[in-house]
Amino acid sequence: MVTPFPVKKAIITGGSSGLGYAVAAMLLKNGSTVVNVSRTGSDLGCEHLPTDLTDNASIAAMVETVLARHRDCNLLVSCAGLMHWAAVGSNPPAQVDNDLAVNLTGMIKVVDGIMPVIKNNRGDVVIVGSTSSFSASAGSSLYCAAKHGVLGYIKSLQTEFADDDVRILGVHPGGFKSQFHIKAKSNLKQDVLMDPHELAAMILSFIALPRNMQVSEIIINRKNPAAG
Ligand SMILES: NC(=O)c1ccc[n+]([C@@H]2O[C@H](COP(=O)([O-])OP(=O)(O)OC[C@H]3O[C@@H](n4cnc5c(N)ncnc54)[C@H](OP(=O)(O)O)[C@@H]3O)[C@@H](O)[C@H]2O)c1
Numbered sequence: 001m002v003t004p005f006p007v008k009k010a011i012i013t014g015g016s017s018g019l020g021y022a023v024a025a026m027l028l029k030n031g032s033t034v035v036n037v038s039r040t041g042s043d044l045g046c047e048h049l050p051t052d053l054t055d056n057a058s059i060a061a062m063v064e065t066v067l068a069r070h071r072d073c074n075l076l077v078s079c080a081g082l083m084h085w086a087a088v089g090s091n092p093p094a095q096v097d098n099d100l101a102v103n104l105t106g107m108i109k110v111v112d113g114i115m116p117v118i119k120n121n122r123g124d125v126v127i128v129g130s131t132s133s134f135s136a137s138a139g140s141s142l143y144c145a146a147k148h149g150v151l152g153y154i155k156s157l158q159t160e161f162a163d164d165d166v167r168i169l170g171v172h173p174g175g176f177k178s179q180f181h182i183k184a185k186s187n188l189k190q191d192v193l194m195d196p197h198e199l200a201a202m203i204l205s206f207i208a209l210p211r212n213m214q215v216s217e218i219i220i221n222r223k224n225p226a227a228g
Contacts, residue, residue: 015038054106129150130174176194
């Protein structure tokens, strides 16, 4: 007998592009229902709750909809994120607010709002950080600060829900192919980067593990990232 994939319904922030899109596509293929939380929709045919993570009212409306219509959700994937290259001294306050909101504070507001549903359904939370959760590079101070905060938040969740049947998985990838580096105008060559579909398959393989097993942290990078 084939065991059904354990995700009934997933809420994915950033499901319109890149890694969030790849996770959404794979979940749909596995028979799960997917709700995409982002500003734009996707061609996947899943429900889209238009949400801007920099806007409290937009997040609150999305959480209200989830609590009203998606109380059967048992996976939350926080994938939305962005980066700008800028030297310290050239980040206007609005840029600081925007980048911290999308990468950190918006994520916290989403998790805080939806966590009661996940806890009630004995589900899982996946939060995408970055190798920048552990290290820093010149020119990406807002991103590094936010992702270090993401790591602290993941560890807080893992501590707070240690005695509950909820698993919290922190995923910290290095460079992979998506719109991320294109929008950030990075000089990384896309063809050397990891494939988001491989990362999505890896993440969901951990979610599919029996409930008495949990992977808490994944740090994954391409072999020899210094090469290009
Ligand atoms: N690509 C990499 O090399 C890399 C490396 C390490 C970590 N990461 C992390 O991986 C995650 C996914 O990134 P990706 O590479 O897949 O990037 P991507 O292709 O650019 O996708 C980013 C997603 O974030 C959403 N988003 C951006 N601003 C938003 C806002 N204001 N409100 C709501 N959603 C917003 C976008 O949706 P809309 O534009 O439709 O709103 C999009 O779905 C991010 O957390 C990123 O930090 C990426």
